[in-house]
Amino acid sequence: MTTVGNAVRPKSGRVRKKKPGGAGWRHRWRRDWPLLLMTLPVIVLLGLFHYLPTLGNVIAFQDYSPYVGIRGSEFVGLANFQRMFSEPAFWSALWNTLGITAFQLVFYFPIPIFLALLLNSVLSVRLRTLVQGVVYLPHFFSWVLVVSLFQQMIGGAGLLAQTLRSHGFAAVDLMTNPDSFIVLVTAQAIWKDAGWGMIVFLAALSTINPALYEAAAADGANRWRRMWHITLPGLRPVIVLLLILRLGDALTVGFEQFILQRSAVGGGAAEVLDTYVYYQGLLVGDFGYGAAAGLFKGVVGLVLVLLANRFAHLIGEQGVYSRS
Structure with missing residues (x-):
């Protein structure tokens, strides 16, 4: 039996290709x-x-x-689904959820990448460890504590309002303003969870071969060119993976964070699908209707993951799972 290229030639003379797997x-x-x-x-x-x-x-x-x-x-x-799709409150919660997700993809998702790049450029190991621990610590706080801290800082009786009053200005209460609620919840999410994302990207940065930076520097590439041609391509698989997972949770922007602040800003601004399922399904005992809304969330999330993973394959990334 002889081997020719990717094929196996037995003694009989027939060529049998090896299995690609x-x-x-x-x-x-x-x-x-x-x-x-x-x-x-x-x-x-x-x-x-x-x-x-x-x-x-x-x-x-x-x-x-x-x-x-x-x-x-x-x-x-399908009676529960027909009733759900005919409810204006459901569509309001859906558009609120999608709007918050899109806003956070633009203004929140890049923050951990920027923090990881910034912290990776710090030469002092002690300073890097200190900053990493301080930024990562809020990830372990509950949403009750996070909302309470923001209330103490920018609420109607918070530090910002008291400082403005002491200087003769009108006080502002950002915690009860429906118009700025999307900015508020995004800022809370950044403060709480950006450190966790930074850890993930720092781990990805540690896998990049330092010899690539040395070779690029020897060829005359400055810091920005090294970041553009080496660092960001090295982070691209992780960025694509986390983006796919985030799209899978596009209809899940958080239950605790929104239900804690819903009464302050009103349901028009803070009603998302998670709180809608709670108030319209579970709280009134309509479990079938709540399950229908939850199943709709799951199906949409699955479709978004499959589409995003397909797009990742088209641009040459593995995504959540590889091609068969």
Whole structure:
């Protein structure tokens, strides 16, 4: 048996091409079974607490009552979805959610990248560690604490309002202004979670070969050219991956953050799909209607992930999963 290029020529003379997948699944199983065994607890947990409860979405097609259960509840087909799409409040919550998502993609998503690039240029290891810890710390705060801190700073009786009054100016209350609510929630999200994103991009920066920077500097490339031609291309796979995941959560902008501030600015500005499901479905006991809204969110998120992942393949990135 002889090998010619990517083909195998047996003694009979027939040419049999190698499988593009390489070794067969049995060989891969014998090789990788310890790794698969290590992932077994995670698979079991996902199956029990995520995929198995997903079957409960069947109540979106029922007039569900917890007193009679799924089997005893009346099947109503798409009635919950028809009612949902005919509700002006649903469309208002949907457009609010999409508007906040688009705004945060533009003004929030690039912030962790900028912070990672800025911190990566700091030569002092101690200063870098200090700044990294300070910026990352708010990620562990609850939304109750975050909203309370912002209330103390820019609320009607906060530090900003008191400072303006002491200097003879009219006080402002940014926490109750519906017109600036989208800016407020974006600023809160940046303060709380930008540090987490910065850690991810710093980890990606650490994988870039320093020899590339040395070679570029030897060729006369300045700092900006090195960043444009080496750093940003090295970050592109991570940027694309996080962007795809963010698009998958496009209809999930956060429940706690909005429900804590909904009464202050009104439902017109703070009503998103998560709070809509709570007030229109769960709070009144209409579980089938709430499940329909939640299922709609999941389907839209899945479609956005598939489309974004397809686009990632077109530009040469792996995305969330590779091409088959």
